[in-house]
Amino acid sequence: MGIANMEAIKQFQLLMEEVDEPLKNTFENVHQGYPDETFMRFLKARDLNVGKAHKMLIDCLQWRIQSEIDNILAKPIIPTDLYRAVRDSQLMGLSGYSKEGLPVIAVGLGLSTFDKASVNYYVQSHIQMNEYRDRVVLPSATKKYGQYIGTCVKVLDMTGLRLSALNQIKLLTVISTIDDLNYPEKTDTYYVVNVPYIFSACWKVVKPLLQERTRRKIQVLQGCGRDELLKIMDYASLPHFCRKEGSGSSRHSENGHTNNCFSFDHPFHQELYNFVKQQAVLRESVAPLKQGSFHVNFPETDHEGADIAKTIETEFHKFGNQNGLTKSLNGLRVNGA
Numbered sequence: 001m002g003i004a005n006m007e008a009i010k011q012f013q014l015l016m017e018e019v020d021e022p023l024k025n026t027f028e029n030v031h032q033g034y035p036d037e038t039f040m041r042f043l044k045a046r047d048l049n050v051g052k053a054h055k056m057l058i059d060c061l062q063w064r065i066q067s068e069i070d071n072i073l074a075k076p077i078i079p080t081d082l083y084r085a086v087r088d089s090q091l092m093g094l095s096g097y098s099k100e101g102l103p104v105i106a107v108g109l110g111l112s113t114f115d116k117a118s119v120n121y122y123v124q125s126h127i128q129m130n131e132y133r134d135r136v137v138l139p140s141a142t143k144k145y146g147q148y149i150g151t152c153v154k155v156l157d158m159t160g161l162r163l164s165a166l167n168q169i170k171l172l173t174v175i176s177t178i179d180d181l182n183y184p185e186k187t188d189t190y191y192v193v194n195v196p197y198i199f200s201a202c203w204k205v206v207k208p209l210l211q212e213r214t215r216r217k218i219q220v221l222q223g224c225g226r227d228e229l230l231k232i233m234d235y236a237s238l239p240h241f242c243r244k245e246g247s248g249s250s251r252h253s254e255n256g257h258t259n260n261c262f263s264f265d266h267p268f269h270q271e272l273y274n275f276v277k278q279q280a281v282l283r284e285s286v287a288p289l290k291q292g293s294f295h296v297n298f299p300e301t302d303h304e305g306a307d308i309a310k311t312i313e314t315e316f317h318k319f320g321n322q323n324g325l326t327k328s329l330n331g332l333r334v335n336g337a
Contacts, residue, residue: 004048005040011050012039016057023061029070029131030061032139037150044213045184060182067296073131074279075294077121083273084264085116086125093261094137094268095155096237101145102188103137103152106239106261110161110194114168124294126175130183132272151188155229157241159194174298190218193225193242 013035016027031038039053042060046052064070077083091108098104114122133152141149179186192199207215221228224242235243240260261268 005043008043008048008050008053009036009039012043012054015050015054019058019061022065023058026061026064026070027057029135030064032135034148034150037148041150041185045180056181056184063182063297068294069127069131069296071283072124072128072294072296073135073276074283075124075128076273076276076280077125080273082117082121083125086121087262087264087269089113089116090122090125091157091262092126092129093263093266094133095239095259095261096233097141098153098233098237100232101141101147101149103133103141103149104233104237104239105133105152105154105187106157106241107154108157108159108241108262110158110196112168114171119171119174120295122171123175123178123296123298127178127296128276129272130179130186132275134183134186136275151186153189153191153232154187155191155193155225155239155242157194157239158192158196158199159241161196161199178296178298187217191225191229192218192220193229194223195220 016024016035016039019027027035027038039057042053042057043050046056077086089112091106091112093106095104095106138149138152195203203220207218210218219228224244226238226242226244229238229242260266263269264273
């Protein structure tokens, strides 16, 4: 860590010593024993501007308190069938670890439909996975590999991406804004695989709109990306949709266990869901467990995020017009929940 970075962290520390106790308490759940590394994440997100990074962190901590994020891992999505429906329509999971010990998070963007529950359940589920990653998965990886591990790699599967994806732009923008503002610099690299033409067309237009530090993190791979990904992870950690050309996001099983990390039956989701239920039992003496979604305050989308969402919408419509698919766009609820 350079001298300039150390000095910025020192200034950041001094500012944080002045904050109220509730903010300090929730900050412990954010840094998990590594405050300097956390300061550095927020500094990177604000181009090493200490004042802006400090405001960003304070806003994040206030959001956590207002939305009771510290308790979200004690709020299971119930009944179980509802959570299974969320998992079947919000495709995301942990497939393994890179050779350097970074968790490999797989995301099925192309086939996620987000149509089996309310927006609040999908946001709740996403934040729970973020919190479980930060409070359980990353600390465990740090201990296992004997070095601090504070980031993950994400493999984004574009299999099945269609014009109907316009329906999910608002929700995806909300989720990405939550990540950008409250979980900055948690992803080391994004690998995009199984790319259809519609994505390639949008990517050419969207790429210049991204900040340089974001562009550097995104790698669009050929086909399922298997050969490139095997350079940084073992075969066992490859997401199922990267294991062979044309496999898409279909379900696979070995020895009776699913290796589709999107599935509710995958070990990662079973461990996560059991953890949340156990935390809920521990808290039941304080407050009875209630059914219903956990409402989180949605942050305002920044100008960059809004511009990108609008550009994607425009490109999808353009693609539809070029391919005679305009009629299929009628009735799309682009701004609907």
